[in-house]
Amino acid sequence: MKGRVLLALLLASALTGCALDPLVKPAMPKVTVPQRQPGPVALLVVGSPESFRAIQRLPSVCFGETSPSPDTLKRVFAETVEHAMTQVFERVTKVGAPAAVKGHPILVEAQMTAFVERHGCLASPGNYKVVEGRIRAVTDSGEEIWRGTTVSQRSDWPMWAMSLGEVARQYSESITRLVEAWAEELARVSLVDLAREQTERKAREEAERVAKVRAEAERVAREQVEQIAKARADAERAARQRAEQDATARLQAAREAQARAEREAKEAASGLAGADWARRRPLAEAAVAQAAGAEARGDAGGALRAYHRAWLLVYRDEDEALRGRVEEALARLAARLADKPPVDEAARRHAVQGDAYFDARRFDEAATAYTRLLAVAPWHAVGRYNLALALAAQERYGEAIAEMRRFLLLVPDGPPARTAQDTIYQWETRLR
DSSP states (O other), rough: OHHHHHHHHHHHHHHHHHHHGGGGGOOOOOOOOOOBBOOOOEEEETTTTSSSOOOEEEEOSSSOOOOOOOOHHHEEEEEEHHHHHHHHSEEEEEEESSGGGGTTSSEEEEEEOOOOEEEEEEEEEOHHHEEEEEEEEEETSSSSEOOOSEEEEEEOOOSSSHHHHHHHHHHHHHHHHHHHHHHHHHTTOOHHHHHHHHHHHHHHHHHHHHHHHHHHHHHHHHHHHHHHHHHHHHHHHHHHHHHHHHHHHHHHHHHHHHHHHHHHHHHHHHTTTTHHHHHHHHHHHHHHHHHHHHOOOTOOOHHHHHHHHHHHHHHTSHHHHHHHHHHHHHHHHHHHHHHHHOOOOOHHHHHHHHHHHHHHHOOOHHHHHHHHHHHHHHTOOHHHHHHHHHHHTTTTTTHHHHHHHHHHHSSSHHHHHHHHHHHHHHHHOOOO
């Protein structure tokens, strides 16, 4: 008996559900919009009829529960969304796929993802419906510019409905409440402005990307230019170093050749020092001419060496004019040169011996040693000064004054010159 009653109740519920579908119609949303937004806007209700497979029912112990089919709810949802969008936007075009939005800068996508309901009764009170969904706006390039924050809406209803029409209205208005929330959110924003901002942002990002690419290209170009400049500078520096090394090698070879020639000339002059004046005079005059040419070219060192060769040929002879000319030139050039010619070992021997004789008060022998020193190194200022002192110690003041004046040619300035000149003044008082 109980089984037959249960079967009757289930059959009545099924028949009622089938009769409910024609009664569930869209409840048009009431949206407060100060001014509709300009179009055109494409509308895509996503997933119809695959938004969800079936209405989800929470468990209850009641019988007589009735629900419309999922297709009915999806149809009502799509019509409700379309009506709401016409209240928000001036021009709305419904499309069936995102690819059909050509000519519409903005696409609104709406989707109902779930419909949850619970029927209540005395044994299990509580009757409500929850509609879940999502909505967003994208540009024609697929860039999202807005997304609704409302994702579900719950509607509580009286436990008992008085008629099938009342039950159908509960389903329609549950959907309408979610869509109204979306419409209210859309009414507070400007999709056109958002799209423009998105476009401007993308333009800025593209400009920044292009600027970054350009900056990177410029940086790479600068690095390449710097690398090329560095390579060129390295090559030029290497070329200069090679040129300097070659020039140094050539200069060293020239100096060695010149030193060898001067050494040979000096040796020849020294070998001819005791020869007949007729033989030595042409060589002396040639050396003087060579020295004058070097001095005219600004080669003071070369001129000094050439005059020295002439000196070795003339310093003992009776040609006072030539010897005085050579001696004066040697003193003048030696005074100009910071680096004096080196004193060879023989000259050093005479200098050391002269100092030893002077300290022993053997002034005649000291004068002889200093004279030999000056014969080979006439620019030796200390030797010239000591020779004057050795001569004065022998009371040969005339010769001493002459040598001290030659010293002044070598050292024309400074405290030593002052002392030498004062000494001359003293010696002049002792001349007879």
